[in-house]
Amino acid sequence: MATATRLKGFGAALTAAAGAYGALTLISPIISQSDRGIVDNVRRKIADVTAAVPSREVQESALMGTSLVNPFDVLVVGGGATGCGVALDAAARGLRVGLIERDDFSSGTSSRSTKLIHGGVRYLEKAVFNFDYGQLKLVFHALEERKQVIENAPHLCHALPCMTPCFNWFDVVYYWAGLKMYDLVAGPRLLHLSRYYSAKESIELFPTLAKKEGDRSLKGTVVYYDGQMNDSRLNVGLACTAALAGAAVLNHAEVISFIKDETCERIIGARVKDNLSGKEFETYAKVVVNAAGPFCDSVRKMADKEAPSMICPSSGVHIVLPDYYSPEGMGLIVPKTKDGRVVFMLPWLGRTVAGTTDSNTAITMLPEPHEDEIQFILDAISDYLNVKVCLQEN
Template identity: 75%
Template sequence: MTATARLRRIGIAVGAAVATAYGGTILLVPPASANDHGGGGSHLAAIRQKIHDPGATVPSREVQRSSLIGASRASPLDVLVIGGGATGSGVALDAVTRGLRVGLVEREDFSSGTSSRSTKLIHGGVRYLEKAVFKLDYGQLKLVFHALEERKQVIDNAPHLCNALPCMTPCFDWFEVVYYWIGLKMYDLIAGARLLHLSRFYSKEESVELFPTLAKEGKGRRLRGTVVYYDGQMNDARLNVGLACSAALAGAAVLNHAEVVSLLKDDVGERIIGARIRDNLTGKEFDTYAKVIVNAAGPFCDSIRKMADKNARDMICPSSGVHIILPDYYSPEGMGLIVPKTKDGRVRRTDVLSAWSGIRPLAMDPSAKNTESISRDHVVFEDLPGLVTITGGKWTTYRSMAEDAVDAAIKSGKLTTTSGCVTNNLHIIGGEGWDPASFTVLTQQYMRMKISYKGKVVPGVMDTASAKHLSHAYGTLAERVATIAQDECLGKRLAHGYPFLEAEVAYCARHEYCESAIDFIARRTRLAFLDTDAAGRALPRVIEILAAEHKWDKPRQKQELQKAKEFLETFKSSKNAQFHDGKHN
């Protein structure tokens, strides 16, 4: 078996992290264990039934808003979460599955900020191992163990949205070969049962076979071989949306496009007891009361804290990373490339299909006396009674961050739960019973579907690529989307060269709180991130379908088109910002 065959059918990554994405390549240009607390098998079984019932659908946005309005001072929520990113949605899911009464509000859309602008990798903490060894830092070693455990949990809980990704590091002298090989074998040993696949060394010839565009020599150095290890890869935005929808199915009242404008205090001003919320789709405001507020607003958590105390000390030190999409000919399908040191300017501006930046909220304990306490781990802090802030960390550890935040909220509000944390053994929506080969059923059942196009009945496009896409994006719910495509004549692709179907727009509007064109092109699918121009061409049809679903009038449709075009321009601006005279800044 060839080296290519041994590593086929796995995603693609270039740079510090690069991920395959339907004909494009995502390039990151970098800036610089959970225990099962139980609660009983019957409780977990009941939660799974709620989330994975084949006939279950999420409550409508109107029902969710009414639930939040109904959380009065006399009958408050147990927990109100501010922020619908990975951590906030994870907090809502954790809290509601412990039997708490939960609400969540997000100013824009689920995953609209940092959580949709990640590397798309679920890191096992290999970088921390180097620091642990050379600095004899036990704290860094603990981060490795923690990241490995949580990486396994993320992949297990959302198998349709996650996969193993081989990452190659080229070595141009024998010292590098020995250095990286020993380091990765230590990583394999530490990972133990949590290991995705064993790392290994590839000769120069094998390496070029796997990655044909890899330089064989440069600046007087010759390629000696490569070392390859495996990390996790995910569809971050859809994973985030899946968390929010899972929380909704479990009983939480989740509401996107709903902004906190102020916090409410008790009569003596000593405890936070709720929030004033503006529904950004209607402009109307209402009060929601809760025994505890969990601030999970990511890079914006300081602004929430200052609503409670204008003199609150900042605890966020933002770190920015830049990502670009390149055509697929830059890298082969099935292999990623890790470049520890990058000094080149070889990518041409015209090759970039899309670009964006993301902000990671590095956290500092606000009670610390100096800034040396900035952490790569997360921080849970209670500024005032009733306001618990969770920030820092990373996508890989969102689940354990949520667990820590809910633990703190229970302690702050003296809340009564029906079980401990169960999210370490809970599939998100679409993940329960999913099989990697399930796309074949879709292909066989819907390949010959017919759709209406310009007054004619023509074959649909449920080919293998579209079937694979639906299976991985929606898991066991993919057939629901395929049924809409067939029964409602929505089987056409939205953009040439990409497997996204018109039926997805309707499905996401009905079942995933997709409230705008931007919600769809940026979060329910990744089209805006993959190819800005293709997303622009798809917009009219996306808006047409959303207008039918949400009963938009002509002015609203025009407004949606304008907003979406402005949104796509930010990707082009980001692209231009990364280059100066054809070189990386």
């Protein structure tokens, strides 16, 4: 996260975070209900709650202890949500797993998400209007995953009420009916029932909400529930659980090249640099999984210099506002602003996170937000607030 600028009149720090989407971006891969066998397997393996995650030395020697004749089943490159989820899943299936993370677990995109565990409400809209069964299946899947994540890690995930403001009666009916349908589809996976609040009740619940948008007055809000997670801690939790399930997971170590067999066709291992000690070593595996997020093209090019790029990087900026912009425990989501954007303000660790943007970017280790992206978010949220938000030069 980079401190970018300050808010005028409020004297409050404004920070912005940016992450890069890649072709391999996935919803945090938490074990799903359909994989109950895996869940039970993990539970059995880590049944001893006093078990400590093996030390760095133990993890590193396990990685160094592989050879051509005694390789890992799977070597994962990248310790974000995808890599740690893959490692946990594979270890829980009884496979021998190694994982290498260049920086720290969750130091990439996985600590800079919006922190929502989407239950797929947007797919429902598409399913209804396009008569698309595939989209409906996505809703069921997202609802199931959301429930599972909250059940698996209740200390890091919870239900979050999200308010949708309506400035005309059509929106009230549209969002109320849509969200009631969502409640119905959720069935036993429902977090809480959605409901309509009058304009007066809404202002009581969300005191900074605007009573007017242009010349239209607030008609009320529909509040529904989605999930919120502590993305980085969840990622570290996945890494530790994978280690407890037997995977050798090493952070601050980098895959610097791949080892190929005599035909030069098949990857059989990787050369790894321990970024803390500077030591280099080789580790062997039957399968290598590229979970390097926005960096997965550079990993692919390590294997094949001629490999065409697959990633279209784009940056998503969030800004962090002082706590009084949103009440504790209540988010605000505008599914469609006047110019068709999605805008949200969510409570987060005693502050308010607002966002987001989606613009082309170059891939860098620490993406920085641009002033115009911050202004873009401030402009979008200011229509829905009764407090002024503007930038102040540092």
